[in-house]
Amino acid sequence: MPTELLFRDDAYLRSCGARVTAVGERGIELDRTVFYAASGGQAGDSGWLRRADGLAVRIADTRKGEAPDAIVHVPEAPAGGEASAGAPALAVGDEVHAEIDWDRRYAMMRLHTCLHVLSCVVVAPVTGGNIAPDKARLDFDVDMSALDAARIEAGVNELIARGAPTETVWITDAELDARPELVKTMSVQPPRGAGRIRLLRIEGIDLQPCGGTHVRDIGEIGRVRVTRIRNEGRRNKRVEIAFA
Numbered sequence: 187m188p189t190e191l192l193f194r195d196d197a198y199l200r201s202c203g204a205r206v207t208a209v210g211e212r213g214i215e216l217d218r219t220v221f222y223a224a225s226g227g228q229a230g231d232s233g234w235l236r237r238a239d240g241l242a243v244r245i246a247d248t249r250k251g252e253a254p255d256a257i258v259h260v261p262e263a264p265a266g267g268e269a270s271a272g273a274p275a276l277a278v279g280d281e282v283h284a285e286i287d288w289d290r291r292y293a294m295m296r297l298h299t300c301l302h303v304l305s306c307v308v309v310a311p312v313t314g315g316n317i318a319p320d321k322a323r324l325d326f327d328v329d330m331s332a333l334d335a336a337r338i339e340a341g342v343n344e345l346i347a348r349g350a351p352t353e354t355v356w357i358t359d360a361e362l363d364a365r366p367e368l369v370k371t372m373s374v375q376p377p378r379g380a381g382r383i384r385l386l387r388i389e390g391i392d393l394q395p396c397g398g399t400h401v402r403d404i405g406e407i408g409r410v411r412v413t414r415i416r417n418e419g420r421r422n423k424r425v426e427i428a429f430a
């Protein structure tokens with residue numbers, strides 16, 4: 187069953203009321219959620235599902251379900267090491283308060299948005315990426331000699347210090363087909379077929395397809411440093427960043 191993805195319209199929502207629509211081996215599905223499911227290189231959210239009677243289920247991870255827009259909240263494995271078998275304590279129809287670990291998510295929102303900025307400083311096709319709460323990276327199809335850590339760090343921090351609002355915009359498949367230059371990320375083509383595609387615009391700097399969670403202004407990212415540049419393969423020159 188599709189889940190209403192509240193984070194898509196407001197990444198700053200920390201919690202919401204929801205109803206349990208499915209409890210399976212993989213985890214718990216809700217009719218609506220603030221939990222972002224792992225995708226586009228960004229880790230899934232962790233947090234809590236709480237019932238009014240005090241029952242609380244710790245959510246360790248969030249994954250995409252089988253149906254489009256279905257999201258599975260994966261409970262922490264029970265103590266004792268046995269494999270998690272869903273959350274027998276919650277049942278379909280239960281009303282819960284769903285709350286994410288905000289500090290962790292906000293760190294990922296800042297680093298994720300920083301990768302957009304990074305992709306404007308390093309002008310080359312993106313061949314991969316990953317976002318964790320404490321570090322993030324992009325892989326570029328570029329010559330190693332084009333990647334200078336000090337120069338990249340200065341360029342990214344200059345844009346962040348200047349600040350720029352971000353905005354989600356939607357375009358049709360046909361509009362994207364007419365502007366293929368929008369797709370920087372060769373490894374993850376935006377999903378077609380739903381009729382419309384979500385883009386992130388950073389005013390005056392960048393516009394590219396992305397379904398992730400972003401900060402409202404790149405100034406919120408704060409200072410970052412380039413922690414490592416490494417050759418991970420012919421088409422994967424990796425730039426890793428972390429908070430300064």
Ligand SMILES: [Zn+2]
Pocket residue numbers: 298299302386396397398399400
């Ligand atoms: Zn993004």
